[in-house]
Amino acid sequence: MTGADPIVSETPREADTRVAVGVKAFQAAGQLDQAREGYAELVERHQRRATRIAYHYLRDAADADEAVQDALVKAYTHLGTFREELPFEVWFTRILINGCLDRLKARRRRERWIARPTIDSDGVERDPAEHLPSRGPSPEEQLLHRERQRRLKAALGQLPERQRLVFVLSHFEGRTSREISGMTGLNESTVRVHLFRAIRRLRSLLSGSAVVATPGKGRVRHASR
Amino acid sequence: MRLADVVLRRGHLSDDALVEVWTTGVRPVHLDRCDLCAERAVEMSRWLEDVRVLGRADADTMFPEVRLAAQRGHVMQRLAQLDRPAKVISFPAARPALHDLQSPHRVSRGWLAAAAAAGLMVGVVSVELTHLWPFDFVGTTQSVTAPASAAFSAEDVQFLDAMLDRPSLGALRALDEMTPRVADVVLVSNR
Numbered sequence: 353m354t355g356a357d358p359i360v361s362e363t364p365r366e367a368d369t370r371v372a373v374g375v376k377a378f379q380a381a382g383q384l385d386q387a388r389e390g391y392a393e394l395v396e397r398h399q400r401r402a403t404r405i406a407y408h409y410l411r412d413a414a415d416a417d418e419a420v421q422d423a424l425v426k427a428y429t430h431l432g433t434f435r436e437e438l439p440f441e442v443w444f445t446r447i448l449i450n451g452c453l454d455r456l457k458a459r460r461r462r463e464r465w466i467a468r469p470t471i472d473s474d475g476v477e478r479d480p481a482e483h484l485p486s487r488g489p490s491p492e493e494q495l496l497h498r499e500r501q502r503r504l505k506a507a508l509g510q511l512p513e514r515q516r517l518v519f520v521l522s523h524f525e526g527r528t529s530r531e532i533s534g535m536t537g538l539n540e541s542t543v544r545v546h547l548f549r550a551i552r553r554l555r556s557l558l559s560g561s562a563v564v565a566t567p568g569k570g571r572v573r574h575a576s577r
Numbered sequence: 578m579r580l581a582d583v584v585l586r587r588g589h590l591s592d593d594a595l596v597e598v599w600t601t602g603v604r605p606v607h608l609d610r611c612d613l614c615a616e617r618a619v620e621m622s623r624w625l626e627d628v629r630v631l632g633r634a635d636a637d638t639m640f641p642e643v644r645l646a647a648q649r650g651h652v653m654q655r656l657a658q659l660d661r662p663a664k665v666i667s668f669p670a671a672r673p674a675l676h677d678l679q680s681p682h683r684v685s686r687g688w689l690a691a692a693a694a695a696g697l698m699v700g701v702v703s704v705e706l707t708h709l710w711p712f713d714f715v716g717t718t719q720s721v722t723a724p725a726s727a728a729f730s731a732e733d734v735q736f737l738d739a740m741l742d743r744p745s746l747g748a749l750r751a752l753d754e755m756t757p758r759v760a761d762v763v764l765v766s767n768r
Contacts, residue, residue, distance in 0.1 A: 407635075
């Protein structure tokens with residue numbers, strides 16, 4: 353392949369747009385097998401990121417799994433409305449977030465009538481999968497790592513929904529304020545305010561505990577200035 | 578530097594400003610001059626990085642590659658089902674059997690209508706004939722009333738007549754008039 357090949361130099365965003373436009377064309381031509389084949393590429397590229405967002409937002413693995421599946425199916429069926437000037441990632445994440453919001457509303461309605469599931473001392477629902485052993489260098493480190501994860505998860509769970517969403521998108525997924533604005537429909541300055549508040553709250557919730565300490569580096573001091 | 582930082586923090590950067598440094602990557606000049614803020618910035622970025630690593634690890638522990646592959650499989654299966662045209666299943670009873678439609682012994686609708694009309698005509702004509710033809714009840718009843726002479730006495734006959742004359746049975750009078758009298762039958766049979 354030569355350097356002049358446009359596919360070699362294209363960015364992930366351009367690649368997404370190219371594939372999405374291709375799938376759209378296949379759908380329009382009735383070549384559905386090829387459309388699905390092309391879409392599988394998009395699914396593979398965005399699946400993990402989408403799952404992380406849904407998991408941190410919904411705080412439930414099974415719910416997150418379903419939300420991601422629904423969003424991917426919905427994006428495929430509505431690909432005709434996708435505009436090429438908008439990044440596919442932003443368009444798809446918006447679908448995912450709307451689906452997550454619907455699930456949160458439905459969950460709140462359910463919880464009014466049904467007894468709450470088992471909640472641990474931190475007010476976070478325990479997932480049975482948490483008890484499964486994870487791969488790690490030693491049992492002690494595994495234990496410490498899991499404990500830190502658990503505390504962070506509990507602290508994240510105490511954030512208001514919007515703050516949590518903005519924090520996850522910005523911090524875990526590395527999105528800019530503008531991109532988050534496009535994904536959530538929030539104003540850019542509002543996104544920044546939510547992000548700062550979320551970080552301030554998290555730092556205060558996690559301060560006084562060895563929650564976010566890098567193994568081997570000792571405890572991190574938290575500036576409260 | 579923000580005005581609020583200059584006024585409220587005596588020129589030092591706020592935590593929000595340090596977060597912004599980390600998220601935008603834009604390093605203010607103050608960090609090169611102030612060791613305290615530079616140290617705080619390092620600490621903040623380390624904290625944020627740790628949170629990111631932990632958060633991602635938490636989600637990735639929940640969703641290992643095997644689970645993601647299963648999820649992908651479910652999505653592609655759902656898409657294949659969507660793309661497949663919907664199948665309409667007809668209710669078995671609603672569909673006539675093919676051999677019934679093609680059978681040579683099948684009676685046509687015209688014949689059925691003709692048979693029904695003929696039946697109606699026969700019925701009407703027979704009713705008309707019944708009215709026109711005077712029936713001899715006496716003659717027809719002779720053959721069946723032979724043992725009645727032993728069954729009814731004259732008192733029984735009078736009792737029955739008296740019962741029939743009661744006002745509550747007036748509605749049955751028309752029917753009664755059409756029916757041969759037991760007394761008549763008895764008298765005829767005694768002759």
